[in-house]
Every structure is written in C-alpha cells, then in structure tokens.
Amino acid sequence: MKLDPRTKMVMAICLSSLALLYDTPDRLLLLLAATVALLLLFRFNPGAVWGYLKPFLSLMLFLFVIQSIFSPGGAVLLAAGPVPLVTSQGLSTGASVVLRIMVVTASAMLFTTFSSRDFILGLVQWKVPYELAFMVAIAIRFLPVFRDEMINVVTAVQLRGVELKKVPWGKKTAMYRRLFFPIVFGAMLKAQQLAVAMEARGFRAYPRRTYLRRLDLRRADYMSMLLFLSATLTLMGADVMVK
Amino acid sequence: MMEAVTVQSLTYQYRPGGPFVLKGIDFQVPQGEFVVMTGLSGCGKSTLCFCLSGAIHHNRDGVMAGEITVNGKNIREMRPAGRALEVGMVFQNPDTQLFSQTVEDEIAFAPENLCLPPERIRERVESVIALLGIAALREASPYQLSGGEKHLVALAAVLALDPPVLILDEVLSQLDSAGKKKVAAVLRKLHGIGKTIIAVEHNLESVAFADRLMVMENGSLIRFDRTETILADRDFMDAGRLLYDHKIFNGVS
Ligand SMILES: Nc1ncnc2c1ncn2[C@@H]1O[C@H](COP(=O)(O)OP(=O)(O)O)[C@@H](O)[C@H]1O
Ligand SMILES: [Mg+2]
Numbered sequence A: 001m002k003l004d005p006r007t008k009m010v011m012a013i014c015l016s017s018l019a020l021l022y023d024t025p026d027r028l029l030l031l032l033a034a035t036v037a038l039l040l041l042f043r044f045n046p047g048a049v050w051g052y053l054k055p056f057l058s059l060m061l062f063l064f065v066i067q068s069i070f071s072p073g074g075a076v077l078l079a080a081g082p083v084p085l086v087t088s089q090g091l092s093t094g095a096s097v098v099l100r101i102m103v104v105t106a107s108a109m110l111f112t113t114f115s116s117r118d119f120i121l122g123l124v125q126w127k128v129p130y131e132l133a134f135m136v137a138i139a140i141r142f143l144p145v146f147r148d149e150m151i152n153v154v155t156a157v158q159l160r161g162v163e164l165k166k167v168p169w170g171k172k173t174a175m176y177r178r179l180f181f182p183i184v185f186g187a188m189l190k191a192q193q194l195a196v197a198m199e200a201r202g203f204r205a206y207p208r209r210t211y212l213r214r215l216d217l218r219r220a221d222y223m224s225m226l227l228f229l230s231a232t233l234t235l236m237g238a239d240v241m242v243k
Numbered sequence B: 001m002m003e004a005v006t007v008q009s010l011t012y013q014y015r016p017g018g019p020f021v022l023k024g025i026d027f028q029v030p031q032g033e034f035v036v037m038t039g040l041s042g043c044g045k046s047t048l049c050f051c052l053s054g055a056i057h058h059n060r061d062g063v064m065a066g067e068i069t070v071n072g073k074n075i076r077e078m079r080p081a082g083r084a085l086e087v088g089m090v091f092q093n094p095d096t097q098l099f100s101q102t103v104e105d106e107i108a109f110a111p112e113n114l115c116l117p118p119e120r121i122r123e124r125v126e127s128v129i130a131l132l133g134i135a136a137l138r139e140a141s142p143y144q145l146s147g148g149e150k151h152l153v154a155l156a157a158v159l160a161l162d163p164p165v166l167i168l169d170e171v172l173s174q175l176d177s178a179g180k181k182k183v184a185a186v187l188r189k190l191h192g193i194g195k196t197i198i199a200v201e202h203n204l205e206s207v208a209f210a211d212r213l214m215v216m217e218n219g220s221l222i223r224f225d226r227t228e229t230i231l232a233d234r235d236f237m238d239a240g241r242l243l244y245d246h247k248i249f250n251g252v253s
Helices: A005-021 A025-041 A046-070 A088-113 A116-125 A130-159 A169-199 A219-242 B045-053 B080-086 B103-113 B118-132 B147-159 B177-192 B227-232 B234-238 B246-252
Strands: A076-080 A083-087 B003-013 B020-030 B034-038 B063-070 B087-090 B165-169 B196-200 B212-217 B220-226
Touching: A005 A025, A005 A088, A005 A116, A005 A219, A025 A046, A025 A088, A046 A083, A046 A088, A083 A088, A116 A130, A130 A169, A169 B080, B003 B045, B003 B196, B020 B045, B020 B196, B020 B220, B034 B045, B045 B063, B045 B087, B045 B165, B045 B196, B080 B087, B087 B147, B103 B118, B103 B147, B118 B147, B118 B177, B147 B165, B147 B177, B177 B196, B212 B227, B220 B227, B227 B234
Parallel strands: B034 B196, B034 B212, B087 B165, B165 B196
Antiparallel strands: A076 A083, B003 B020, B003 B063, B212 B220
C-alpha cells in the first residue's frame, strides 16, 4: 500500500500514544500485533523488524527483571523465605514495560518506510519551516550513523585485544564512558561536514525554498488518518471512562 | 576586464601556532579565465581551494590571514549560502559533499535553494544530466557510486547552482580515460560560456587547453604563467616539480 508519509506519521503517533496510555500486557500485545501487521502491510521485511529490536533486547530483559522485582503485588509465585521474589503483579508490570518499548520502537519504524525527501516534503507542505523539517530528517538519518560509529569504536577497542564480553560490569561502564566521546565526536564531525556541503550549495540562501516535487494526500490517506485518529480517540476516551 | 578572484597575502594555519600550510599567496584571476592549479601532493592545493570557496571558515581552529575577493566581494563578509551563489566548489573527497538519496535529488537540491519554480528546477536538472551524460545514474544512490561517478554527480550538483566561479579539486583524478575526456570537454564548454574555472589537476594532458598554470610548492605559489610558456620551459619542467608525463606531451607537441 502506498500512503503519504504524513499519514504514516499520524499512524505512528496514534500507536505510540496508545502504548503510553495502556498498562496491561494483553492490550499492549494487541497493539504490538497491530503495529507489526501495519509494518508488514507497508512491505517491511520481518527480518528487519527483528534487526531493529535486537540491540534493545538486553535492555528490555533488564527492565523486565527490575520492574518485576520492584513492583510487587498480587499472588506470590516465587519467594526466598519471607521475601517475595516473583509476583503476578510484578510480572505483568515487567511485561507491560517491555511491550510498550516494543510498540514505540516498531511504530517508529514506520518512519523508515518512506524517504527523507518525502518526509521533508510532507512536513513543509504542512507549513513546518523548512530548516526544522531538514533538521528532523537529518537527525533521523543520523541514527544509523551513530550506530555504525558505535560499532566502529567497539571494533577498534576489540582490535586492541579487549574482549567486551569478558570485561566486568564496573569497568564496562567506565569504558563506555570513554567510548562515548569518540562516538559523539565522529557523529558531530559528520554533521559538520554535512552542514558545509549543504551551505556550499546555497542551503538557507533565502528564507524560502521551492521543491522539484510535491506530495498530494489522496483519499486513502484521508481515510486512513480519519480511521486512526477516531479509533485512537475512542480507545483513549474508553480508557479514561473505565478508570 | 574585472577580476573574478583576487588573493592577497593569504596565509593559513590549521591551528594557532601550527605550521603555515599557505605561506603568503598573491594572485588574480580575471573573469572567464581557466586556470589549472598543480603541484605535488601535500603542497596546499586543497587548502587553497577551501579558502577560495569560503568553506574553510567552518574550521574554527584555523587561522586565515590576508584577503580574498570573489567578483569584487570580500569572502569573509558573505554568508555561507551567499558565497555559494558566487563560487561553487567540488571537493577532492566526494563522500563529504553528497547527502541526498538519489542522484536526481542531489542535483535538484541547489536550484531548490534558489527558489526556482518546479518547471525551472526540472529544466536545470535535465540540462546538467545531459551535459555530463549521467542519465543512467539518475535514480541511483550517490553513496553507492564509484569514486569517479561521485565526482561527476558532485560536479553536476554544483553546476545546477550555476555559479560564475567554479573551484574543482581533482575531479578528473578518479575517472577512467574516457571519463576524463568527457569531463574535460564539459570544462571546455563551461570555459566557452564565460565561467571562471580554477581546477586542481595533476594530469596536465587532459587540461592542456587551460589559459594559465598555477604551480604550488610547499605552501607557496612558485609559478603562475601561461600554460604554453610553462610547458615550454624545459628547465622548470625537468626540475620534477609537477607530476606530468613528458613522453605523452612531447608526442603531442
Ligand atoms: N584538516 C587538516 N588539519 C591539519 N592539517 C591539515 C588538514 N588538512 C590538510 N592538512 C595539511 O596541510 C597540508 C596541505 O594539505 P592539502 O591542502 O590537502 O594539500 P594538497 O591538496 O596539495 O595535497 C598537508 O601538510 C596536510 O597534512
Ligand atoms: Mg588535495
């Protein structure tokens, strides 16, 4: 299905808002299923979905464990003597946190189903100032650069004979702090070069800018946006009423 | 005739207190002239190009002294985007200057900044694509091209801006011989329509039609003279100050 980037943005915002509102695993799971179905509809390859989620796995596991331990309640499932370790409430909170992150990440992936050119066009046609539209588009584009830079630095450290997996946790954080600067520096250098290159071609010469192409919202776009917005508002309203 | 570029007592250091990469350079290039800058690697050609295009101002640690004017305007007093309308530059490293997702978008970027109506943007894009013969690359991603193709696209993107002065840093170096011939012909055509061109080039055979040669050595301009005069100066040529294939040239002349 071919939809306008603005339609996809509205969808992503609707899905993430619901994810932030919902706090039970069953609803969040349904939401995740809907998001993934949507991604597949936009020809997003399931392997790529997995690829995006994979780096967050250890973080999610960590959050799951922390949340399970620190939000006790309900039936005790596992205890060490008098201290409850795993409770039903804890498990459900842990699962909710993880699912929420997954929904937000997956809906953010909707942004990768269109080009940054279309993204900019969409925003500009919605009267967003063009400097701002470019800034957002570039920030999104730089996320993979950050990731690659991270991989480069980690590889460089490993080439020096340090195996990250074997470094104890305490030392690891100290090391990551040292790695942080080359990564940020590398990304800033790239951003700077990009700024030079863009200005060398007259970017921001005038307060206005024109475009070779234009995007047009079609009926499918209006229908989808209407559907998503009304469904989201209804669900949100229902949630508030119940509470 | 009016001077397109004037340079007065130009010096440059990449950091305060560091070595002088440019050591007091003076020259003038009149409008419409085609100048080829040459000299051994590391002598400061790229640095001079960055100064001329104003791009060096982005290097905050660098120290530039002296004056540069382009079309009578002091380069220091122009905004970066305003400078771009006066002088276009193709960098030696093409990777740092391509940022769009398709070649066509890359070329359209400059005329879009000029606020041209879409039909006029389309015209410019098409004419530059035709001029450089890169229609086959139109939908390609600039990142996935070869070094020579990237230079072609960067050149196309700058030509779409249509600046009166062009600074080209080794754009021919990564092309095969057919590509070199093609781009040299394009440069000749641009020269013909009155553009001022300063092109860095090692391989003098492909740009022997240049009006003047500028020879750099270790941060200084050691010779700036008519091409045929320098090429005929056997003592100078034999001193090994330029990379240049005598045999091919002697065969031609
Ligand atoms: N960003 C930089 N920082 C510090 N020194 C540099 C930088 N770029 C170039 N140089 C130095 O300046 C000198 C001239 O370099 P460059 O202008 O690239 O020469 P050319 O283009 O003639 O090969 C070289 O000694 C080089 O090492
Ligand atoms: Mg150079």
